[in-house]
Amino acid sequence: MSILECKDLSKNYGHAPALDHVSFTVEPGHIVGLLGPNGSGKTTLIKLANGLLTPSEGSITICGMAPGKNTCAAVSYLPERTAIPTWMSAAQLLDFYGDFYADFRRDAAEEMLHHLNIQPKQRIKQMSKGTREKVQLIMVMSRAAKLYLLDEPIGGVDPATRDYILSTIIGNYNPEGAVVISTHLIADVEKVLDEVVFINQGRLVLRSSVDEIREEKGMSVDALFREVFKC
Amino acid sequence: MRWQFSNELPIYSQLIEQIKVGVVSGMFPPGERLPSVRDLATEAGVNPNTMQRAMTELERDGLVYSQRTAGRFVTEDKVMIENAKRDLAQHHIHAFLAAMFRLGFQRDEIASLLQQQTQEEGLSNVDSGM
Numbered sequence: 001m002s003i004l005e006c007k008d009l010s011k012n013y014g015h016a017p018a019l020d021h022v023s024f025t026v027e028p029g030h031i032v033g034l035l036g037p038n039g040s041g042k043t044t045l046i047k048l049a050n051g052l053l054t055p056s057e058g059s060i061t062i063c064g065m066a067p068g069k070n071t072c073a074a075v076s077y078l079p080e081r082t083a084i085p086t087w088m089s090a091a092q093l094l095d096f097y098g099d100f101y102a103d104f105r106r107d108a109a110e111e112m113l114h115h116l117n118i119q120p121k122q123r124i125k126q127m128s129k130g131t132r133e134k135v136q137l138i139m140v141m142s143r144a145a146k147l148y149l150l151d152e153p154i155g156g157v158d159p160a161t162r163d164y165i166l167s168t169i170i171g172n173y174n175p176e177g178a179v180v181i182s183t184h185l186i187a188d189v190e191k192v193l194d195e196v197v198f199i200n201q202g203r204l205v206l207r208s209s210v211d212e213i214r215e216e217k218g219m220s221v222d223a224l225f226r227e228v229f230k231c
Numbered sequence: 232m233r234w235q236f237s238n239e240l241p242i243y244s245q246l247i248e249q250i251k252v253g254v255v256s257g258m259f260p261p262g263e264r265l266p267s268v269r270d271l272a273t274e275a276g277v278n279p280n281t282m283q284r285a286m287t288e289l290e291r292d293g294l295v296y297s298q299r300t301a302g303r304f305v306t307e308d309k310v311m312i313e314n315a316k317r318d319l320a321q322h323h324i325h326a327f328l329a330a331m332f333r334l335g336f337q338r339d340e341i342a343s344l345l346q347q348q349t350q351e352e353g354l355s356n357v358d359s360g361m
């Protein structure tokens with residue numbers, strides 16, 4: 001069964017359509033890039049998958065279920081903005097995630113925090129922006145989830161931190177689950193993706209595997225993106 | 232191992248080539264156990280399914296083999312490794328010749344230039360840089 005399935009999915013904000021009859025599936029074990037320019041509907045799609053928004057038309061399901069209590073237990077979500085409580089210490093954050101999620105692998109998270117030289121007593125508030133983003137990603141990837149929804153995980157961090165984040169994703173996702181990464185920094189992520197979904201103005205414009213694009217067109221996904229979305 | 236990728240070619244084929252170079256250059260010695268697909272993928276910064284695909288092709292060619300429980304190993308067949316080395320060399324020579332023809336050199340000119348260059352490098356004992 002598909003991990004994520006969108007069927008004729010539409011979402012309107014008032015009269016403005018944010019997503020316009022989008023259909024695609026994400027299969028187990030795959031890392032999929034949700035790629036599109038600013039305002040193309042990437043975050044809307046991720047919020048629909050989380051149940052933070054409801055579809056105007058069509059449907060979105062996770063492992064066959066509509067977003068709700070059951071799917072939240074299976075979905076690990078990295079929001080666009082850092083959303084961890086800043087007054088907590090690293091140790092409190094580990095407790096917090098352990099209490100909330102049955103699939104939280106505390107050992108894995110502790111090891112990764114240790115690797116970053118983060119002390120258990122250190123407060124989130126005292127960390128730099130880059131470190132906070134790393135800590136939040138560690139929490140998200142330490143869950144043995146069915147679906148990881150990562151909204152702009154590498155936006156606004158330096159290239160070394162990008163590499164760290166990408167290798168943390170590859171090294172930790174549950175191989176029976178799937179990963180959806182939304183981004184417009186394509187050159188950085190394309191090597192870690194199985195497939196890409198291009199969306200523009202709420203419509204799906206292309207869906208292909210990364211190596212298919214390179215094989216058939218002799219260009220990188222980044223180059224193709226620049227061609228398709230030329231301003 | 233330093234992994235590098237160009238934009239024009241599929242990633243799996245670049246992985247195959249770089250692992251071959253690793254085997255030929257002795258970075259992955261004959262009979263040695265290879266790291267797991269996920270570890271190699273993390274190190275190279277690529278998708279684990281793409282690394283798996285590269286491994287499957289290398290296995291089909293016989294350069295690596297897997298043992299059901301013990302993992303994946305580099306072949307112990309020295310002849311096969313030598314052949315892989317020749318193939319890679321051919322590949323580089325073709326690319327070199329194509330570039331030289333584009334610059335307008337003739338075959339005999341290329342040969343004499345090459346000879347001159349290797350003699351000079353022989354004197355200064357330049358490393359191959361692999």
